[in-house]
Amino acid sequence: MTALELISLINQVLFIGLFVVVLRRALRDRTAMSFNAALLFGAIAGTVVLARVADWLGVSGQAGVTAVTLILLTAAPFAMLRLVDDFSGTPRWVQIAGGAAFVGVSVLATLGFERMEQLVEIIIIVFFVAVGGFAAYAFARESRRSRGITRRRMMAVSIGAGLFIAAVVLVLLAALLPVPAPGLGIVGQVLALTAVTAFYFGFVPPTWMRRAWREPDLRGFLERSIHLTSVPDDRAAILELQGAVANAFGASGAAVGIANADGTVLRYADAGEWVEFPADAFIAGRAFQQQRRVVAIDAATTDPDNADTYAASNAQTVISAPITTDDRRIGVLSIFAERAPVFIEDDLWLLELLADQTAVLLEARTLTAHASELRAREDAAYLKEEFLSAAAHDLRTPLTVVLGQAELMERRLARDPYAPVDPAGVARMVREARRLRDLVTELLDAQRLEQGQILMDRVPDDLCAIVEVVRARHGERGITIPLTRPDEPLVGLVDRPRMEQVLENLIDNAMKYGEQPPRLEIGATGDEVRIAVIDRGVGIPEEERDRIFERFFRASNVQSVTDTGLGLGLHICRRIVAEHGGRIWHEPTPEGGSTFVVALKLEIPLIPAPDADSVPAWPSASGAGSLVDA
Amino acid sequence: MPDIRILVVDDEPDIRATVSAMLEIEGYDVAEAPDGAAALAAIEQRRPDIILLDMRMPILDGWGFAAELRRRGHQTPIVVMTAARDAARWAGDIAAAAFVAKPFGYDDLISAVESARPPS
Structure with missing residues (x-):
């Protein structure tokens, strides 16, 4: 046996084997695509078998045998054309023209081969090049349009088709030549061997090859989704997960439905909010209820009630698989495809794999959430401990003075009822009692803060007026605070007592560490109202500026100042301002000292009233007449 | 008891004044x-019989002061007065004669001082 004969034999065995496998699948799946694939390889295998049998019977070369061989052979490009239609659709005329050409060539081969052998061969070559070439090109185009395994399988089919056509054309050409050309025969057989290998990869890829082809998509999915375990917002995480799934499939979209505790409702993430549906709604609902994958090649037909929804999502085909761990039904994963998948078994495989990965990710998210909740609880407990300890310490000192002075007074009076009052002792008592009161207030504020009850109702209010009130309160105690303000009101949505508390706190801090009253400035910057409390005190070391709003933090350069609070004041300020949707920050005063700025959203910009008297006084409700919409 | 000299060391002026007033009434x-640091300077001038010592203070705290005091060879008894929960442990740290935890009243202070008073 020569090498050529050996390759030829291998080719023949492989094509017959491929036919058997594809035929079995066609009988099982009963889809047009699988029958056309069986037709393709049946034609080729038939040609091979016929040649062998004719050889064996000694009838090869007889007219009838040649005619049947040629008809079988030309059936192959015709089958490819049918496959193109199955994969990507072709205009109807292409199929009609292809069919007509096939019939024409068959008739010619049966009736005219004896008389015009060369002409028939040339016509067959043209038929092969035209129809087969078109099919190979169409497969390649479909491959480029697809992703993942489909892309690679389709490329293999395209290569197989192209090489097979080339091999047949070479053999036919060799027969046309006046002199024998064994080289062409060898090249033809090698091409055929490559073609049959490519067909195997395209139509019945081995598992290891599918795994290798699937790997980049899977890796892409994992790379995109692994960080989702720590994305705090559930909805954002689900939306990203859907993006990763759709991307892995090259599908137009994906949806992850999350079941509630008793599995009666599936919750979907929409761009702006969660949307809930009964657990049996949509094709996804069927997959969830029945705990099995559901394929709806034509979603509108499978679930006509929701045809509009599928149309709106560009979902011709919907494939859904349940997301389930061993003991928990988490939800359901669906992909939407604009066209029916070509190799649906691969898509199902990937979908189930991704559903499993999604289950793992969602479980990990739940665990992460549990863990951080636990940590937060521990942190809270620790802080509470810390807080009580700090608070207790700070309360004891003033309490010692108040108690001590009171007992001293008691003793003095016991010894001499007419003993003169000790003014310094009384002053100490009053001072420390006040300090005690401030600490207790701070503690109670902090307590409320921890329970998240700090903010009451926010109503439109003039911030200039609030600043004036706080300033006037200090004025009553003989403390003059310079203020720079615009003439018109600056309105924000404010919980007034709380905002006053913030300003009082900032002013007290400035007095404590600046030893003289601060300057106040209020004005509008863009759509913000900014209130600045500017002192010329000790300032804050640069490296500590970020930390001064932390709970219990006290700047290192004020530790020695005896009359410090709990280190909660700025923390409370920040919390109140944050609950107003605003910002608070520190910047150094250029001439030395600290400037604290509170910025709140300017709710309703005012146009200056043309005549102040004609406008109702702010903030009466009827004042809205002087407002314009933002 | 005019012969008993006491040094009150605390960074809170109101505490110092209150404690001093109580002790002065007692004579x-x-x-x-x-x-x-200021206390160490005062020791050399006044030679107190008892030291009432706050622990957390700026410049030189109670531990630093006690160590330096002993290093200089003074055996003056110390009464720790602190607002911390660890008053007893801190008193142990520096081998204090007694401790009094803030907030303390008149009698607590006097009895702590009496217990630390060296036998005359």
Whole structure:
């Protein structure tokens, strides 16, 4: 046996084997695509078998045998054309023209081969090049349009088709030549061997090859989704997960439905909010209820009630698989495809794999959430401990003075009822009692803060007026605070007592560490109202500026100042301002000292009233007449 | 007891004043210092019989002061007065004669001082 004969034999065995496998699948799946694939390889295998049998019977070369061989052979490009239609659709005329050409060539081969052998061969070559070439090109185009395994399988089919056509054309050409050309025969057989290998990869890829082809998509999915375990917002995480799934499939979209505790409702993430549906709604609902994958090649037909929804999502085909761990039904994963998948078994495989990965990710998210909740609880407990300890310490000192002075007074009076009052002792008592009161207030504020009850109702209010009130309160105690303000009101949505508390706190801090009253400035910057409390005190070391709003933090350069609070004041300020949707920050005063700025959203910009008297006084409700919409 | 001299060391002026007033009514001879460093200077001048010592102070704290005091060879008994929960442990740290935890009243202070008073 020569090498050529050996390759030829291998080719023949492989094509017959491929036919058997594809035929079995066609009988099982009963889809047009699988029958056309069986037709393709049946034609080729038939040609091979016929040649062998004719050889064996000694009838090869007889007219009838040649005619049947040629008809079988030309059936192959015709089958490819049918496959193109199955994969990507072709205009109807292409199929009609292809069919007509096939019939024409068959008739010619049966009736005219004896008389015009060369002409028939040339016509067959043209038929092969035209129809087969078109099919190979169409497969390649479909491959480029697809992703993942489909892309690679389709490329293999395209290569197989192209090489097979080339091999047949070479053999036919060799027969046309006046002199024998064994080289062409060898090249033809090698091409055929490559073609049959490519067909195997395209139509019945081995598992290891599918795994290798699937790997980049899977890796892409994992790379995109692994960080989702720590994305705090559930909805954002689900939306990203859907993006990763759709991307892995090259599908137009994906949806992850999350079941509630008793599995009666599936919750979907929409761009702006969660949307809930009964657990049996949509094709996804069927997959969830029945705990099995559901394929709806034509979603509108499978679930006509929701045809509009599928149309709106560009979902011709919907494939859904349940997301389930061993003991928990988490939800359901669906992909939407604009066209029916070509190799649906691969898509199902990937979908189930991704559903499993999604289950793992969602479980990990739940665990992460549990863990951080636990940590937060521990942190809270620790802080509470810390807080009580700090608070207790700070309360004891003033309490010692108040108690001590009171007992001293008691003793003095016991010894001499007419003993003169000790003014310094009384002053100490009053001072420390006040300090005690401030600490207790701070503690109670902090307590409320921890329970998240700090903010009451926010109503439109003039911030200039609030600043004036706080300033006037200090004025009553003989403390003059310079203020720079615009003439018109600056309105924000404010919980007034709380905002006053913030300003009082900032002013007290400035007095404590600046030893003289601060300057106040209020004005509008863009759509913000900014209130600045500017002192010329000790300032804050640069490296500590970020930390001064932390709970219990006290700047290192004020530790020695005896009359410090709990280190909660700025923390409370920040919390109140944050609950107003605003910002608070520190910047150094250029001439030395600290400037604290509170910025709140300017709710309703005012146009200056043309005549102040004609406008109702702010903030009466009827004042809205002087407002314009933002 | 005019012969018993006490040094009150605390960074809180109101505490110093209150404690001093209580001790003076009881007849002790009282001096004050706002931190450990000032207290060390006062020791050399006044030679107190008892030291009432706050622990957390700026410049030189109670531990630093006690260590330096002993290093200089003074055996003056110390009464720790602190607002911390660890008053007893801190008193142990520096081998204090007694401790009094803030907030303390008149009687707590006097009995702590009496218990630390060296036998005359």
